[in-house]
Amino acid sequence: MLDERKKKVLQAIVEEYINTAEPVSSNALTQNHGLECSSATIRNEMSELEKSGFLDKTHTSSGRIPSAKGYRYYVDELLNDNDISLEEIKYISSKLETKVNEIEELTKIAANTISEVTHYTTVSIGPKATAQLIEEIKFILLGSRMMMAVILTDSGLVKETIIKFDEDINEKQVETINYMFNHKLKNQPIETIDRPLEEYLYDEMTYSINVIKPIIEQIKKVLEEDNKIYLEGANKSFELPEFNSLEVAKNFVNIIDTKELIADMLNSGFAEDINVYIGEENEKKELKDFSIVTFKHRVNGKELGTIGIIGPKRMDYSKVISVMKYINKKLNGNNK
Amino acid sequence: MLDERKKKVLQAIVEEYINTAEPVSSNALTQNHGLECSSATIRNEMSELEKSGFLDKTHTSSGRIPSAKGYRYYVDELLNDNDISLEEIKYISSKLETKVNEIEELTKIAANTISEVTHYTTVSIGPKATAQLIEEIKFILLGSRMMMAVILTDSGLVKETIIKFDEDINEKQVETINYMFNHKLKNQPIETIDRPLEEYLYDEMTYSINVIKPIIEQIKKVLEEDNKIYLEGANKSFELPEFNSLEVAKNFVNIIDTKELIADMLNSGFAEDINVYIGEENEKKELKDFSIVTFKHRVNGKELGTIGIIGPKRMDYSKVISVMKYINKKLNGNNK
DNA sequence: GTTAGCAGTCAAACTCACAGAGTGCTAAAA
DNA sequence: TTTTAGCACTCTGTGAGTTTGACTGCTAAC
Numbered sequence: 115m116l117d118e119r120k121k122k123v124l125q126a127i128v129e130e131y132i133n134t135a136e137p138v139s140s141n142a143l144t145q146n147h148g149l150e151c152s153s154a155t156i157r158n159e160m161s162e163l164e165k166s167g168f169l170d171k172t173h174t175s176s177g178r179i180p181s182a183k184g185y186r187y188y189v190d191e192l193l194n195d196n197d198i199s200l201e202e203i204k205y206i207s208s209k210l211e212t213k214v215n216e217i218e219e220l221t222k223i224a225a226n227t228i229s230e231v232t233h234y235t236t237v238s239i240g241p242k243a244t245a246q247l248i249e250e251i252k253f254i255l256l257g258s259r260m261m262m263a264v265i266l267t268d269s270g271l272v273k274e275t276i277i278k279f280d281e282d283i284n285e286k287q288v289e290t291i292n293y294m295f296n297h298k299l300k301n302q303p304i305e306t307i308d309r310p311l312e313e314y315l316y317d318e319m320t321y322s323i324n325v326i327k328p329i330i331e332q333i334k335k336v337l338e339e340d341n342k343i344y345l346e347g348a349n350k351s352f353e354l355p356e357f358n359s360l361e362v363a364k365n366f367v368n369i370i371d372t373k374e375l376i377a378d379m380l381n382s383g384f385a386e387d388i389n390v391y392i393g394e395e396n397e398k399k400e401l402k403d404f405s406i407v408t409f410k411h412r413v414n415g416k417e418l419g420t421i422g423i424i425g426p427k428r429m430d431y432s433k434v435i436s437v438m439k440y441i442n443k444k445l446n447g448n449n450k
Numbered sequence: 451m452l453d454e455r456k457k458k459v460l461q462a463i464v465e466e467y468i469n470t471a472e473p474v475s476s477n478a479l480t481q482n483h484g485l486e487c488s489s490a491t492i493r494n495e496m497s498e499l500e501k502s503g504f505l506d507k508t509h510t511s512s513g514r515i516p517s518a519k520g521y522r523y524y525v526d527e528l529l530n531d532n533d534i535s536l537e538e539i540k541y542i543s544s545k546l547e548t549k550v551n552e553i554e555e556l557t558k559i560a561a562n563t564i565s566e567v568t569h570y571t572t573v574s575i576g577p578k579a580t581a582q583l584i585e586e587i588k589f590i591l592l593g594s595r596m597m598m599a600v601i602l603t604d605s606g607l608v609k610e611t612i613i614k615f616d617e618d619i620n621e622k623q624v625e626t627i628n629y630m631f632n633h634k635l636k637n638q639p640i641e642t643i644d645r646p647l648e649e650y651l652y653d654e655m656t657y658s659i660n661v662i663k664p665i666i667e668q669i670k671k672v673l674e675e676d677n678k679i680y681l682e683g684a685n686k687s688f689e690l691p692e693f694n695s696l697e698v699a700k701n702f703v704n705i706i707d708t709k710e711l712i713a714d715m716l717n718s719g720f721a722e723d724i725n726v727y728i729g730e731e732n733e734k735k736e737l738k739d740f741s742i743v744t745f746k747h748r749v750n751g752k753e754l755g756t757i758g759i760i761g762p763k764r765m766d767y768s769k770v771i772s773v774m775k776y777i778n779k780k781l782n783g784n785n786k
Numbered sequence: 787g788t789t790a791g792c793a794g795t796c797a798a799a800c801t802c803a804c805a806g807a808g809t810g811c812t813a814a815a816a
Numbered sequence: 817t818t819t820t821a822g823c824a825c826t827c828t829g830t831g832a833g834t835t836t837g838a839c840t841g842c843t844a845a846c
Contacts, residue, residue: 139808154820157809175808175826215612215668254590254600256608262600266592274598274610276551332551349707352700363699364688371685475839490789493840511795511839 116163121192122149123159124168128180128188132430135355137177182393182427185405189390189431197432198440202231206437210444217241217271221411221419222344224441229347231437234425235370239380240341241271241418248299248306251333253292258282263333268301269416275336277328287322291329294318304337340377345370356426362403369400369424380408380420388438393427405429409438411445418445452504457528458485459495460504464516464524468766471691473513518763521728521741525767533768534776538567542773546780553577553607557747557755558680560777565683567773570761573712576677577607577754584635584642587669589628594618599669604637605752611672613664623658627665630654640673676713681706692762698739705736705760716744716756724774729763741765745774747781 116124126147130138140153140160149156160178163169168184171177180188209227214220218240225238246267254262259282264274294315299306307330315326348370357363369375375398382397391406407429408422421441423434452460462483466474476489476496485492496514499505504520507513516524545563550556554576561574582603590598595618600610630651635642643666651662684706693699705711711734718733727742743765744758757777759770 137808141808152820153808154810154822155818158819161810171809173827175810176828177808215614250592252590252592254588256586256588256600256602262608262610264590264592264598272592272598272612276608278551345707347707349700349704352703358696360694360696360699363696364685367688367703368685371681371683473839477839488789490791490841491787494788497841507840509796511841512797513839 116168116187119149119151120159120163122147123156124163124180124184125188125192127160127163127169127178128184128192131179132428135428137172137179139177142177182395185392185427185431186395189392189435193432193435195432195435195439197436202437203440206231206441206444210441217269217418218341220445221421224411224419224445225344225421226346228421228423228437228441229350232423232430232434233347233350233353234423234429234434235348235351236346236421236423237370237376237380238344238346238419238421239377241269241416242341242381243267243271243273243337244304245417246271247301247303249301251292251295251299253288253295253329255283255285255288261288261329263329265333265337267304269413269418271418273336275332277332279325279328281324283322283325287325291325307334307337340373343373343376343380351425354426356403356428362426365400365403366424369404372400375400376422379406379424380422387442388435390431390435403427405431407431407434407438409442411442413446452499452523455485455487456495456499458483459492460499460516460520461524461528463496463499463505463514464520464528465768467515468764471764473508473515475513478513518729518731521763521767522731525726525728525771529768529771531768531771531775533772538773539776542567542777542780546777553605553754554677556781557757560747560755560781561680561757562682564757564759564773564777565686568759568766568770569683569686569689570759570765570770571684571687571706572682572757572759573706573716574680574682574755574757575713575716577605577752578677578717579603579607579609579673580640581753582607583637583639585637587628587631587635589624589631589665591619591621591624597624597665599665599672601669601673603640605749605754607754609672611668613668615661615664617660619661623661627661643670643673676709679709679712679716687761690762692739692764698762701736701739702760705740711736712758715742715760716758723778724771726767726771739763741767743767743770743774745778747778749782 123143126143126149127138130142140156143149143156144153160169164171164178167181168187169178170181172179206227209223212223214223221238221240225236229236246269249266249268252264254264256262256276259279261277261279261283262274263277264272266272298311298314312330315330316323351357351366352363357366378398379401388407388409391401393405394402396402396404396406403426404424405427406422406424408420410417411419411421423429459479462479462485463474466478476492479485479492480489496505500507500514503517504523505514506517508515542563545559548559550559557574557576561572565572582605585602585604588600590600592598592612595615597613597615597619598610599613600608602608634647634650648666651666652659687693687702688699693702714734715737724743724745727737729741730738732738732740732742739762740760741763742758742760744756746753747755747757759765759774
């Protein structure tokens, strides 16, 4: 589609623009980009690249900036996805070796590390419980009218919730409940906690419907509710020149303040290993000025969390994708 | 200290400035502020108020704005702390009646409600576990090398944590651990989990130091660690005119992104019911352009969480303090 | 003690001119 | 046919100079 020199020119423009945040002139490309021709020739190439939609101009006599299509081509065809230094590798490795007791913690650490290495803002979210099998449910009495339910899933996720009652319950009831729920739910997908189960339990334990009901309600609630969203390095974005525009800064705060938007963003379309959405490619129009790069942290095919970077369209895709690939590999490697 | 008319003038200026965000001119005060005199007289009063430090000017021929001292006088002496409508009371009441299973949840709801009613950004944090007595600790085996510890305190706080081991443990060991810890810790302050306890446990259970050690470490960690900080309505602040200054907006993002700063802010000096820090009164210089209003949510003298509003110095103190007082009263009333 | 009136001050908005950076085009060179 | 040099043209950003309007401070009269 594009001849070799056009590719080189496009790549040079994208990288120059990522570095400087200024429209790139034909002159700027004659140095340090391995292009053995004059600015006039580059102008001709740029003109054609603009005609085919890879470049934009901010005004008639300005230099060029990459269009969304230009960034897309760069990301798909031109970038170096091994743009990561030895120090960075060492640093990431040491961070990921931190011993954690909960899976969510690991996702948080990974997100934090990515933010530190790339200097962009990251968001992360724990695994969707609904995609997993229930391995065990434990009920523990915490007083006469309070109980804790601990749910273990097959991928090692632990969810706990407190349940309060309007009447006293005793150890014996808890034992029965423990037996009933486990009997019926062991190794079942979480959707099993539904009508049939409720009816079964109501039938078996008619005498204590006042106890069963809040339990089922609360368990459903805790399993279905969206996980907490963790945000790292929001202030780092504000150092970027694009955030000198109040419009952009405001949009950004709106985005990170709207939990639903972030959750949507992290959960949407996962065809690839690593997903890149550039500017207007995002479905939500609030995100049109930003680019998003996400990946799911998986172990043995089970999803354990999603991490995303949100930054300007002029994001350092090479660095970001390299770091994400490395961390993704590392996380999948540590099958523990 | 100030005669009646000066008070009236100061109050009018503060309120006018809170409404308009523009320096207040002598002319503006001749209408709708119950001041029966000409602008010239008001100019004289303003000039004296400025001399005594209650007012500032942005430049020689500008109107006046309140100084920190002016705001302070207003907050201490002039404001109406019952500036809350029937609708607001109804709305707040309905929100606070939501049934919750965890105390932290209630603090979050209260903070969310305050943000909704006042249109400012709120931050909240759960109770410090270290200030409480341990009522009970339960240990539950969650697999051969994993355990959960659930700690109940006297004010109803429940903290749970997962502990992982490098060796297998069995139900019998868990029972012993349950007995040991409860025997020694029941109704003790949390600081008890310290050297003497460790030594006692090591003596009693020398055979399983590999088990006791991670338990104590993890329990200490979870009890000492700062609670999660919840942020509500960060985007609302960005609608205020002071946030058109990039400097201010950047500072704000820095503040809300720095968890330690917020935790400090929420935990500092609590002489009063409701604490107001105006601009430079804040110890941290990052906060010099902002005002902070905080209160602790208590039940029977036990602290259950802290909620703060962070907004511009030109904050609607009347509304904010009225709403906080009302919510504080409501929360202390619901002794459940 | 209060007020009218006026001179003085300052910020914000507007205009204008100009320098500088960059392109597009044309015609010559390779 | 491709590349290059050169030049005219365009547009932004900046800074100086001007005007406008909102206020205050002061003085003298009420």
